[in-house]
Amino acid sequence: MVSVSNKKMIGSKWIKNSDSDIFTAYLLLAPFLILWLIWFFYPFIQSFLISFQHFDFSQMDQSKFVGLENYTKLLVNNPEFYEAIGHTVIIVLVAVPLQTVFALALAMALNQDISGKGIFRTVYIIPNITSGIAAATVFMVLFRKDMIFTKAFALLGFPNDTWTAKPDIALLFVIILYVWQQVGFYMIIYLAGLQTISRELYEAARVDGANWFQQFKSITVPSLKPVTFLIVSVGTIQAFQIFDQIAAISRYGKLGSPADSTTTLITYFFTHGIRYPDEMGLGCASVIIFLFIVLGITLVQKKLLEEKE
Amino acid sequence: MSKTVKNSFLYTALTAFAIVFALPLFYALYTSLKDLKDVEKMVVGIDRLNFDSYIRLITHYQNAGGGIAVWYLNTIIMTGIIVAGCCIISSMAGFSLAKLNFPGKKIIFIIVLATMMIPYHMILIPVYIMMSKLGWLNTFAALTVPYLYQCLYIFLMKQFISTIPNELLEAARMDGMTKIGAFFRIILPLTKPALATTIIISFTGTWNSYLIPTTFVNKEKMYTLVQGLNAAKDQFFDRVNVTMAGVILTTIPVIIVFLIFQKYYIEGVASTGIKG
Numbered sequence: 200m201v202s203v204s205n206k207k208m209i210g211s212k213w214i215k216n217s218d219s220d221i222f223t224a225y226l227l228l229a230p231f232l233i234l235w236l237i238w239f240f241y242p243f244i245q246s247f248l249i250s251f252q253h254f255d256f257s258q259m260d261q262s263k264f265v266g267l268e269n270y271t272k273l274l275v276n277n278p279e280f281y282e283a284i285g286h287t288v289i290i291v292l293v294a295v296p297l298q299t300v301f302a303l304a305l306a307m308a309l310n311q312d313i314s315g316k317g318i319f320r321t322v323y324i325i326p327n328i329t330s331g332i333a334a335a336t337v338f339m340v341l342f343r344k345d346m347i348f349t350k351a352f353a354l355l356g357f358p359n360d361t362w363t364a365k366p367d368i369a370l371l372f373v374i375i376l377y378v379w380q381q382v383g384f385y386m387i388i389y390l391a392g393l394q395t396i397s398r399e400l401y402e403a404a405r406v407d408g409a410n411w412f413q414q415f416k417s418i419t420v421p422s423l424k425p426v427t428f429l430i431v432s433v434g435t436i437q438a439f440q441i442f443d444q445i446a447a448i449s450r451y452g453k454l455g456s457p458a459d460s461t462t463t464l465i466t467y468f469f470t471h472g473i474r475y476p477d478e479m480g481l482g483c484a485s486v487i488i489f490l491f492i493v494l495g496i497t498l499v500q501k502k503l504l505e506e507k508e
Numbered sequence: 509m510s511k512t513v514k515n516s517f518l519y520t521a522l523t524a525f526a527i528v529f530a531l532p533l534f535y536a537l538y539t540s541l542k543d544l545k546d547v548e549k550m551v552v553g554i555d556r557l558n559f560d561s562y563i564r565l566i567t568h569y570q571n572a573g574g575g576i577a578v579w580y581l582n583t584i585i586m587t588g589i590i591v592a593g594c595c596i597i598s599s600m601a602g603f604s605l606a607k608l609n610f611p612g613k614k615i616i617f618i619i620v621l622a623t624m625m626i627p628y629h630m631i632l633i634p635v636y637i638m639m640s641k642l643g644w645l646n647t648f649a650a651l652t653v654p655y656l657y658q659c660l661y662i663f664l665m666k667q668f669i670s671t672i673p674n675e676l677l678e679a680a681r682m683d684g685m686t687k688i689g690a691f692f693r694i695i696l697p698l699t700k701p702a703l704a705t706t707i708i709i710s711f712t713g714t715w716n717s718y719l720i721p722t723t724f725v726n727k728e729k730m731y732t733l734v735q736g737l738n739a740a741k742d743q744f745f746d747r748v749n750v751t752m753a754g755v756i757l758t759t760i761p762v763i764i765v766f767l768i769f770q771k772y773y774i775e776g777v778a779s780t781g782i783k784g
Contacts, residue, residue: 230600308518332716332718341532
C-alpha cells in the first residue's frame with residue numbers, strides 16, 4: 200500500500216531534478232541508521248549468540264559455547280519456566296478478550312449522537328496514560344481488605360481479603376488492573392474504525408427492518424474485522440509483555456510474588472537475565488523463545504483471519 | 509425504543525464506566541490530602557484536608573541523595589532529551605523515506621517496519637552488557653541514547669509527509685532552495701500535527717517507563733519518578749496518604765500534557781490503528 204503511493208511521487212519533477220539525493224537522503228537518515236545499527240542490530244545478533252553460551256556477566260571472557268543447553272534447560276524439566284508460561288497464557292486469554300469487548304462497547308456507545316462525548320472519552324483514556332507503577336500503587340490499596348473494590352468483587356463471591364497477598368487471586372488482580380489501563384487505548388482505535396463505516400449502510404438496514412442486534416452482527420462486526428484483528432494481535436503481543444504492574448506488587452521481594460503466583464515469561468527473563476547476571480545465556484534463550492511464541496501467534500491469527508475471508 | 513429512553517440508558521452506562529475509570533485517581537488525590545487518621549473515613553471536612561503528606565514525602569528522601577525534586581529533574585531531563593531526539597531524528601528519516609529517491613530505500617523501510625514488531629526485551633541483556641562496558645550504567649546516557657529514535661514515529665512521519673503535495677517542494681526548488689533547506693523551511697512547519705503526535709506519545713511513554721530505568725539505574729540519586737514512587741510505595745506502605753501523594757506527583761504532569769495534546773494523541777493512535 201505504501202510503495203504504490205511512493206511510485207507516483209517518484210515520477211514527479213521534485214524527485215527527478217536531483218543529483219545529490221543519495222547524499223542528502225543518507226545524511227538525513229544517518230542518525231537513525233547509526234543508532235539502529237549500534238543499539239538495535241548489534242545487540243539483536245548478540246542476543247542470539249549469547250543464548251548459545253554459558254555467559255557469566257562477572258567473567259565474560261570465560262563464556263563458552265554450549266550449543267542448545269540453555270534451551271533444553273528451559274524446556275525440559277523446568278516447572279518454574281512452564282509455570283511462568285502458564286501465567287502468561289492466562290493473562291493473555293483473559294485480558295485480551297475482556298479489553299477487546301469493553302473497548303468495542305465503549306467505542307460504540309461514544310459513536311452515538313450524544314453530547315458530552317469528549318469528556319467521557321478523556322476519562323476513559325486517562326488510565327492508559329498513567330504509569331503502570333502509579334496505577335498499581337492505587338489499586339493495591341483499593342483491593343485491600345474492606346476497601347471499595349474488594350467489597351465490590353466480594354458481591355461476586357470473591358473473598359474480602361487483600362488481593363495482592365493472596366496467591367490464588369493475585370494474578371486476577373494484575374489482569375483487572377491491566378485491562379483497566381488498556382481499554383481506553385483500544386477504544387480509540389475502534390472509534391476510528393467505526394467512523395469509517397458509512398451511515399447509509401445502517402439506514403438501509405433499518406429500512407429493511409433489521410433490529411439493533413442484526414445491524415451489529417451483519418454491519419458493525421464484519422466492517423470492523425481488520426480493526427479487530429489489529430486490536431487482538433497488538434493486544435496479545437502487549438499482554439505478553441506485561442511487567443510494570445507485576446514489578447509493582449512484588450514488594451521488595453522476588454518478581455512474581457506472592458509465592459510466584461504472578462511470574463510470567465518476562466519476569467522469568469528479567470529475574471534470570473538481569474537480576475542473576477551469571478545466567479545471561481539462559482535469559483537470552485528465554486526471550487528468544489518468547490519472540491518465537493509471539494511471532495507464531497501473530498502468524499496463526501493472520502491465517503485465521505485470511506481463512507475466514 | 510424511543511430516543512430519550514435510549515439516551516438515558518446510554519448515559520447511565522457511560523457514567524457508570526466513567527466512575528470506574530476515574531475513581532482510582534480521585535481516590536488517590538483525595539487520600540493524599542488527608543491525615544493518616546482520616547484515611548479510612550469516606551467523608552472528611554474540607555478544613556481537615558492539607559498538604560502534609562506531600563511535605564512528608566518531599567522531605568523524607570532529601571538526605572538520601574535522591575528525593576522527589578531530584579527524581580523530578582531526572583525524569584524531566586530524560587523525557588526532554590528523548591522527545592527532542594525522537595522529533596528531530598524521525599522527521600528527518602521520515603522525510604527521506606517519503607520524498608527522496610535513493611538506493612536502499614526499500615530495505616530501510618522494511619527495517620523500520622520489522623523493528624517495530626520486535627519486543628524490546630529481546631535486546632535488553634546485550635544492551636545491558638554494552639552499557640556496563642561503556643561505564644554508562646547509572647547515567648543519563650543509558651536512559652536516553654538508545655531511545656533517541658523510535659521506528660513507530662519514523663513510520664508516522666513518513667506517512668504524514670507523503671501526503672504533502674510535491675508542488676510545494678518543486679516551487680521551493682525553483683526558488684533555488686536545496687533539499688535540506690526545503691525540508692527545514694517547507695516540510696517541517698507543515699508536519700506540526702505529526703510532531704505533536706510524536707511529542708505526546710513519546711512523552712507519556714518515556715515519563716511512565718519503568719523497565720529501562722530499573723534495568724540500567726540502581727542508585728537513588730539517578731532514579732526517575734516512577735522508580736522513586738515504586739520505592740516510596742514500599743517504604744510508606746502503611747501510610748496510604750503519603751503513597752497517594754507520590755501517585756499524584758507522578759501522574760499530574762502526564763495528565764496535563766495529555767489534556768493539552770489530547771487531539772494529537774487520539775489522531776496518532778487512531779492512524780496507527782487504521783493504517784497499520
